[in-house]
Amino acid sequence: MLTPTITHVIFDMDGLLLDSERIYTLLNGKILERYGKIFDWPLQAKLMGKRTIESAQIIVKESGLTGILSPEAFLEEREIMLQMLLPTCTLLPGAERLVKHFHANGISMCVATATCTDHFLLKTQNHSRIFAMMHHVVKGDDPEVKQGKPAPDIFLAALRRFEGHVEASKCLVFEDAPYGVAAAKEAGMSVVMVPDPKLDASCHERADQVISSLLKFSPQNWELPPFED
Known part of the structure; x- marks a missing residue:
């Protein structure tokens, strides 16, 4: 070329x-697990490069949690854990x-x-x-x-x-x-x-x-x- x-x-x-992706993967999985859902690779791939609220909307929709868990509630729960883990990024x-x-x-x-x-x-x-x-x-x-x-x-x-x-x-x-x-x-x-x-x-x-x-x-x-x- x-x-x-x-x-x-x-x-x-x-x-x-x-x-940092490993941290998001870990926390997304923990939250979805409480609802009997799995955060797998196909779902993770759809989030790469997306902004925060867009990612949350995709997670909720693709996991079949619309009406059960709002994207905003998902982010609020995850934020508490992110505050502790994000500084550990290498x-x-x-x-x-x-x-x-x-x-x-x-x-x-x-x-x-x-x-x-x-x-x-x-x-x-x-x-x-x-x-x-x-x-x-x-x-x-x-x-x-x-x-x-x-x-x-x-x-x-x-x-x-x-x-x-x-x-x-x-x-x-x-x-x-x-x-x-x-x-x-x-x-x-x-x-x-x-x-x-x-x-x-x-x-x-x-x-x-x-x-x-x-x-x-x-x-x-x-x-x-x-x-x-």
């Missing part, structure tokens, strides 16, 4: 930089190395995440050094993000906040979710996908590159400065 000139990088966060393999590498080589970066501001602060409180290397962060509750992924709103908002006029075609997005990949492509950007291994290969089709881990990313394949080690 012809490699576009990349000048800026946009990272998703959950399941890409941070291992960086996923390769995340710190890649962010530090781009920062050291003057590649401007940002984060575009569906998570809300309160949860972002909890998840990142022990990783402030890494997230301080980002030029900016756009979150799911940002006023400019009218629609969640797969709409391109969040990536277009992220693009506008870089310094100067930056063309979408010069942005490389790192995503783990099909909705996120679709949103980035709709925004006119290139995408490296790092999917969950359980995700069906048909969900990889729109990505420009698919890798199993950020550790597998080779910057030189995108004409970016190579790792020194």
